[in-house]
Amino acid sequence: MAVLVADEVSRQYGDTVALDDVSLSVESGEIFALVGPNGAGKTTLVRALTGTTEVTGSVELFGEPPQSVEGERIGLLPQNFDPPERLTAREILDYYSGLYEDPEPTDDLLEAVGMDDDAETYYENLSGGQKRRTCVASALVNDPDMLVLDEPTTGIDPAGRRQLWQLLEGLAAEGTTIFITTHYMEEAEELSDRVGLLADGAIVALDSPETLIESYGGDSLLYVGGELEESVAELFDYEGSLGNGQLTLRNVPPNEIGSVVTTLEASEMTVDSLTWTDPDLEDVYLELTEQSVTQRTADGRIAVAGGEE
Ligand SMILES: Nc1ncnc2c1ncn2[C@@H]1O[C@H](COP(=O)(O)OP(=O)(O)OP(=O)(O)O)[C@@H](O)[C@H]1O
Numbered sequence: 001m002a003v004l005v006a007d008e009v010s011r012q013y014g015d016t017v018a019l020d021d022v023s024l025s026v027e028s029g030e031i032f033a034l035v036g037p038n039g040a041g042k043t044t045l046v047r048a049l050t051g052t053t054e055v056t057g058s059v060e061l062f063g064e065p066p067q068s069v070e071g072e073r074i075g076l077l078p079q080n081f082d083p084p085e086r087l088t089a090r091e092i093l094d095y096y097s098g099l100y101e102d103p104e105p106t107d108d109l110l111e112a113v114g115m116d117d118d119a120e121t122y123y124e125n126l127s128g129g130q131k132r133r134t135c136v137a138s139a140l141v142n143d144p145d146m147l148v149l150d151e152p153t154t155g156i157d158p159a160g161r162r163q164l165w166q167l168l169e170g171l172a173a174e175g176t177t178i179f180i181t182t183h184y185m186e187e188a189e190e191l192s193d194r195v196g197l198l199a200d201g202a203i204v205a206l207d208s209p210e211t212l213i214e215s216y217g218g219d220s221l222l223y224v225g226g227e228l229e230e231s232v233a234e235l236f237d238y239e240g241s242l243g244n245g246q247l248t249l250r251n252v253p254p255n256e257i258g259s260v261v262t263t264l265e266a267s268e269m270t271v272d273s274l275t276w277t278d279p280d281l282e283d284v285y286l287e288l289t290e291q292s293v294t295q296r297t298a299d300g301r302i303a304v305a306g307g308e309e
Contacts, residue, residue, distance in 0.1 A: 001028045003146060003177045009048050009057035010201075011041075018044040019055065020201040031168060031178045033188035035281075036198035037289055042181040043079050045198065046150045049179065050076050061146060072100060075144030079151050079181075081135045085124035089115050089134045092123060093141060100142040109137040112167050114160055128155035136164060140171075147171065149180045153187060165191045189213075189281040199289050209281050216287050217279025219250040222257060224264070225273035235263055252276070 004026040011019040018041045026032045034042050047053035051066030061069050083092045090106055097103035110116045113133040118126060126134065136152050147168075153161045161184070168191060172178050182188055188195045189209045197205040197212075205212055222238075224247040232247050233240040240249040252260060254276060261271050 002026065003028045003030075003062060004049060004179065005058075005060045006045075006049060007058045009045070009055050009059060011044050011048060011053060011055045017201050019048065021057070022048075022198070022201070022203055023057075024196055024203060024206060026177055026179055028177055029172055029175050030194065031172050031180070031192045033192035033195045034179065034181045034198060035183070035185065035188050035195060035285060040198040041201040042198055043150055044201075046076075046078075046148055046179075046181060050074065050148055052076075069146075072142050073145045075139040075142060075147045075149075077135055077139040077149040077152055081138075083123055083135065083138065085122065087123055088120050089123065089126065089130070089137075090119040092134055093137055096138045096141045103141045104143050109140055112140070113137040114163050129157055129160055132156050133160065133164070145176060147176055147178045149178070151181055151183065153182065153184065161187065185280065185282040185285055195281065197285065197288055204288050205284070212284045213279055213281060216284040217281075218283055218287065220252070220276065220278045222249045222252040222260065223247070223273075223275040223277075224249070224260065224271055226264070226269060226271040228264070228269050229267070232264070232267075232269065235267060236260065 002025040006025070007023050009019055009022045010017070022041075022045060024032075034045060036042050044053065048055045049059055049061070049066060051059070051061075051069075059066055062073065066074075087095065090110065093106045093109055097106060107116070110119045113136055115130065115133050115137065118130055121130075123131060123134065132153065132155050136149065139147060139149060153164055156164065165187070168178055168180075180192070192209065194206065194208050195212060196203050205216065207215070225245065228242060228245065228247055230242065233242055233249075236249060238249040238252050240247060249260065257274065257276060261274070264271055
């Protein structure tokens with residue numbers, strides 16, 4: 001059942017088209033991630049979906065305009081959310097809990113976002129990541145049916161980010177519908193059921209991470225270093241080339257890597273190194289947003305095109 005339906009939603013600020021006929025729907029209990037470059041329109045879409053900005057087209061949340069939905073049912077974390085600086089993390093959550101009839105216990109929320117040890121610290125003295133954790137918790141005080149989080153994990157360290165993913169996955173498993181925006185492709189890939197890619201105000205791709213990677217991620221690459229003959233690529237049926245003393249083969253299935261080595265050794269070549277890379281959501285993102293200014297190298301470093309490694 002679709003909980004959230006946007007149909008041909010557009011929004012313009014003066015001459016700037018922030019949203020251009022965006023249509024999407026989010027199912028009950030689904031985790032939907034919206035990704036896209038800076039200025040693509042993500043925050044504007046979050047605002048449109050939660051009824052905090054005027055748009056053309058239609059948005060329905062739980063079958064009604066978002067402005068009409070009972071506040072108890074929605075948890076919203078805006079991108080720029082600044083609680084009072086001179087309240088502690090605990091006091092902030094107590095404050096927001098006071099707005100609802102049956103709030104979640106503050107101690108449970110603090111623990112869920114990993115803030116139990118810093119609960120008595122003033123917001124102004126928290127680190128960036130601790131502030132963001134507190135803000136995420138404040139969107140959960142009413143145990144909402146629909147959670148909309150605009151860049152929830154920005155500034156949070158990798159372990160904390162994973163802790164929040166688990167928390168969100170747990171909520172979704174219990175039926176909470178979750179819509180997040182993120183600049184972390186790993187987050188979108190690991191966490192979400194479906195990903196929408198927004199560019200210049202329009203949805204340019206929308207599907208499960210796996211399907212997007214299959215459709216747009218490009219080839220897996222096997223890099224082989226060693227003492228290799230000029231004609232080495234001809235030994236294989238895979239598309240391949242030799243450059244800088246390294247053989248690159250495209251789309252070698254992982255279970256065939258051994259036979260590549262065997263073939264090379266049978267031809268009396270030695271293999272010193274093997275690296276296999278699989279496309280991921282970041283490749284999809286770069287492909288579809290044409291931001292291919294960087295490219296992966298065999299050892300996983302990022303090389304800047306036209307620049308120094
Ligand atoms: N209140 C506003 N007044 C004028 N223009 C705005 C306003 N809000 C957003 N815009 C413009 O609309 C476009 C989309 O902005 P938006 O904040 O939705 O992008 P975003 O994808 O959330 O970006 P980011 O990843 O940087 O947060 C941008 O060109 C932005 O300059």
